[in-house]
Amino acid sequence: xxxxxxxxxxxxxxxxxxxxxxxxxxxxxxxxxxxxxxxxxxxxxxxxxxxxxxxxxxxxxxxxxxxxxxxxxxxxxxxxxxxxxxxxxxxxxxxxxxxxxxxxxxxxxxxxxxxxxxxxxxxxxxxxxxxxxxxxxxxxxxxxxxxxxxxxxxxxxxxxxxxxxxxxxxxxxxxxxxxxxxxxxxxxxxxxxxxxxxxxxxxxxxxxxxxxxxxxxxxxxxxxxxxxxxxxxxxxxxxxxxxxxxxxxxxxxxxxxxxxxxxxxxxxxxxxxxxxxxxxxxxxxxxxxxxxxxxxxxxxxxxxxxxxxxxxxxxxxxxxxxxxxxxxxxxxxxxxxxxxxxxxxxxxxxxxxxx
Numbered sequence: 001x002x003x004x005x006x007x008x009x010x011x012x013x014x015x016x017x018x019x020x021x022x023x024x025x026x027x028x029x030x031x032x033x034x035x036x037x038x039x040x041x042x043x044x045x046x047x048x049x050x051x052x053x054x055x056x057x058x059x060x061x062x063x064x065x066x067x068x069x070x071x072x073x074x075x076x077x078x079x080x081x082x083x084x085x086x087x088x089x090x091x092x093x094x095x096x097x098x099x100x101x102x103x104x105x106x107x108x109x110x111x112x113x114x115x116x117x118x119x120x121x122x123x124x125x126x127x128x129x130x131x132x133x134x135x136x137x138x139x140x141x142x143x144x145x146x147x148x149x150x151x152x153x154x155x156x157x158x159x160x161x162x163x164x165x166x167x168x169x170x171x172x173x174x175x176x177x178x179x180x181x182x183x184x185x186x187x188x189x190x191x192x193x194x195x196x197x198x199x200x201x202x203x204x205x206x207x208x209x210x211x212x213x214x215x216x217x218x219x220x221x222x223x224x225x226x227x228x229x230x231x232x233x234x235x236x237x238x239x240x241x242x243x244x245x246x247x248x249x250x251x252x253x254x255x256x257x258x259x260x261x262x263x264x265x266x267x268x269x270x271x272x273x274x275x276x277x278x279x280x281x282x283x284x285x286x287x288x289x290x291x292x293x294x295x296x297x298x299x300x301x302x303x304x305x306x307x308x309x310x311x312x313x314x315x316x317x318x319x320x321x322x323x324x325x326x327x328x329x330x331x332x333x334x335x336x337x338x339x340x341x342x343x344x345x346x347x348x349x350x351x352x353x354x355x
Contacts (some may be wrong), residue, residue, distance in 0.1 A: 019060070083105045113298065116156045123148045322348075
């Protein structure tokens with residue numbers, strides 16, 4: 001991605017509508033993580049040019065941009081509709097790179113929709129197309145694709161394959177100087193290490209990700225990195241430091257709409273208070289996390305919060321409320337096909353039945 005000043009200069013100098021359409025798409029993409037309104041404004045300008053030129057590629061850019069905005073707002077179902085429209089339009093063109101990007105875009109909404117096998121299938125389809133294209137842009141997107149493949153494997157609980165894919169993407173991102181995806185991938189590697197309870201290794205990934213996102217003014221990535229650092233500190237038993245990192249993340253999140261990070265933030269803060277046996281404070285944070293998670297419909301997040309809620313109620317010796325949380329979590333896990341969480345809730349309920 002070119003510097004925004006260069007993009008503006010090119011836009012001002014261009015008198016070719018097709019070229020201007022491409023530049024406006026790059027500008028809309030640039031503002032995606034920092035200024036939603038600017039992104040939408042440029043999307044509408046792209047749409048006007050697309051209709052003027054009768055360009056399916058331009059229409060694809062328009063729907064792709066709308067999909068990205070909706071995804072950032074955790075409106076996954078509507079985002080999926082826009083990404084599918086973009087893919088359908090891209091297939092009417094001979095632009096292989098855009099087709100591959102559109103397949104990859106669908107992948108990011110398949111995860112929250114619990115369609116993990118389909119996410120992996122489309123990512124691998126995108127990867128095959130990228131391998132057919134010899135260009136810097138394709139190399140950049142290949143690093144994104146490996147990151148998405150890693151996410152799919154993680155959601156399928158295949159952590160070793162996820163880590164392998166992330167590292168492949170990280171290597172390509174380094175070679176192609178794709179800083180944004182480099183730091184996103186570092187964040188995702190930190191998540192893997194947190195899941196494996198290897199908290200020092202998690203910190204080793206999250207700390208450079210945080211520095212990188214700050215340099216890029218990438219608030220979404222910065223908020224995630226701070227949350228992962230806090231998770232690692234919590235896992236290491238450094239409760240005061242973890243709480244401070246969660247508070248820093250909360251300050252960043254005040255300025256952006258990043259519901260997945262908010263769910264992680266409040267769940268994490270609740271976990272700190274749970275460790276300190278401050279159960280009422282834990283419940284306050286868990287309920288905040290649950291409210292947000294229910295707006296996104298992310299089944300894994302909802303299940304994770306129900307696990308934590310049940311533990312907090314158990315700490316308060318409120319067996320009825322704990323059983324209710326575990327039962328609701330079990331229903332969600334069964335509906336979403338999350339076998340690991342279903343087993344966890346069954347075990348919790350059995351423990352309570354014999355207590």
